[in-house]
Amino acid sequence: MSRRMFPVVAALQPIWLRKNFLAQYTSRAFSSQILKSPSLLSLDRADSWCSASKQSDHLAIQECSNNWTAEIIDGKAIAEGIRSRIASEVRQMKELIGEVPSLAVILVGQRRDSQTYVRNKIIASEEVGIRLKMIGLPENCTESEVCNALCRFNEDPSIHGILVQLPLPQHLDEAKILNAISLEKDVDGFHPLNIGSLAMQGMEPLFIPCTPKGCIELLLQSGIEITGKKAVVIGRSNIVGLPKSLLLQRHHATVTVLHAFTKNPEKIAREADILVTAAGVPNLVRASWLKPGAVIVDVGTNPVEDPRSEYGYHLIGDVCFDEATRIASAITPVPGGVGPMTVAMLLYNTLESARRAFKFTY
Template sequence: MVSPWSDGLSRVRWFVPGQMVSPCSDGLSRVRWFVPGQMVSPGSDGLSLVRWFVPGQMVSPGSDGLSLVRCSNPVALHLSVMLSSGPAFRRLAASGCLGSSRTIATIISGKEMSKLLRERLKNEVQKMTSEFSGFKPGLLVLQVGDRDDSNLYISTKLKAAAQIGINAKHVRLPNTATQHEVLQSIMSVNENRSIHGLIVQLPLDSVNVIDTELIINAVSPEKDVDGLTWINAGKLSRGELNDCFLPCTPRGCMELIRQTGVTVAGSSAVVIGRSKIVGAPMHDLLLWNHATVTTCHSKTTDLPEQVSRADILVVGAGKAEMIRGEWLKEGAVVIDCGINHIPDQTKESGKRVVGDVHYASANQRAGFITPVPGGVGPMTVAMLMENTETRRWTGVDRCGQDDVLCLHRFE
């Protein structure tokens, strides 16, 4: 709380960039949500005039009558090495008065963060293409069958790759493809030096019996940009984070958590779900970032109690709105990986997308929360592009022990 000063500073609640400060009975000034450096203009709702500023900077009055505002203890933005500047989350609703039991969570925008990442990757690919005579990272998506949901996911990946400048290809095998035919396709891609990342789109939609684990592990670990092969999963489980591809969704979740400024090391983290794509690798990532981690699953008998202990909660259970807001520890970071469709007659499609967390109630107790959609999903795609490009090509000394073909070998 910022109290009045002798120099006449307005009284303003402490806040993070993007927070809306509501008026309270104690006379707090109203401040429009903003990003650092943005000019805040008055609106029809009577918001106070506030000069653009850097968090923590003293705002002086000007001839235009801007209010005096001091920024108290803003939360630092941890953008990590992959982002250069700019916040990727905003508080989009009014906060309550100090001392009130009701709070509104800060939205962690994966959509905004992924835009910044994709722009950086685009610049790096352009630089790479210039320095290495037209060379581009190559990505191939292998699909079996013609599922509508798979087609949608693939389309999103191909679009993102095209925007960045990655040379992406899509190979679709018919739903009559045999296991042998799928393996042959993978072996061919493994030997193709122009393709640096290979994704096997799951599920494999074939009328024939195909061993999914066998297919995934046929992918060369050096091209496993999904991070799902036994070799990459094993390295992750042993803490060799700099010598493997990290699975895209958990990696995206970690970046979103870092955005909050909350310290992972020493925190109590709870992961709901133990899938090989999200839950299990998420547990390992949090563990090797020094959190104390509990994984809950369908056999967990005291789920609300476990959730209530979490400073950081990552949910990937695949069950619509199963985590209730009243279970949460107040101020927790909530990362919702769920994508579920529930009936909604107000929508033209008759349904709407929700996460695994009951957003309306969780928003009242969490400190930070990802929306669905617009949270984890965009970051998953962004991390796939990051794995295909930056993880392999920006550092010639990070090839790993599996003899990755790095750029310096093309010189």
């Protein structure tokens, strides 16, 4: 069967056949070598409810004192370790078969944050030995121009991963463009079949979206328990909020999603053992939103004008960091938290895609 036929065939097959087909394309052993995140299929468990509700014991929450300071989850250091292991895999691939993974990036427009993200991806790709090709298109480009670029990358066997930097200008149909990416090269994990597989027990996507996967890896590598915890995700975007909530559920957290229409968001957020913010609103989450001892994963990357900075701005998160460090048990900083992990997961997905394409094992 042609690999290019996979999206069509998979969509027509019954669920049990699709599950087996996806499993053939998923490298579980490879994941355990570089990441701590297990195969999603290995996490699947049947829900077994007790006939009578039994109250669980709660760990005592440490009361905050004046000298309380949260542990800083160093995403930069964790990502460096992952990138080092990816670089080692790329070197072995080059030595054994004379090939290296290749990533294609399409950047539309001149958004400063998007340019920063792409610049970081270029640097990181070069560091680990992954080839990167980039196409820059003007803000007013047509949908056809973007899709034509995608089509060329889809058909190029030397390209193993394709990334369209989001968000796109409003006149472009984001869903249509993402759907045009070859499923086997969707290293951002946003193809509908990848998201659908993420949502369903018994299924495993070819790629998990990079930022949500990076958040999970941060928690796991920091020794933070997810199973059974109450998690609150602020934001429900297709890029972070939605897939993050699905992934937390696959890791057996009890998940609540807050959005702009949620009533009493502050009260709900204050119940979270794990709080993930991806609203894109600077300092939205203040001390009053936080449960003492909570773990905070701040995905917000909000540019603030700063003439002293090299690029004319600096980034802050959705969480008021100074207030949060006096209440939370652990927190990711901005920058230096989730951002480096997102890039590391992109490199990981690209390497895994190349391994499938080359049928590379050793």
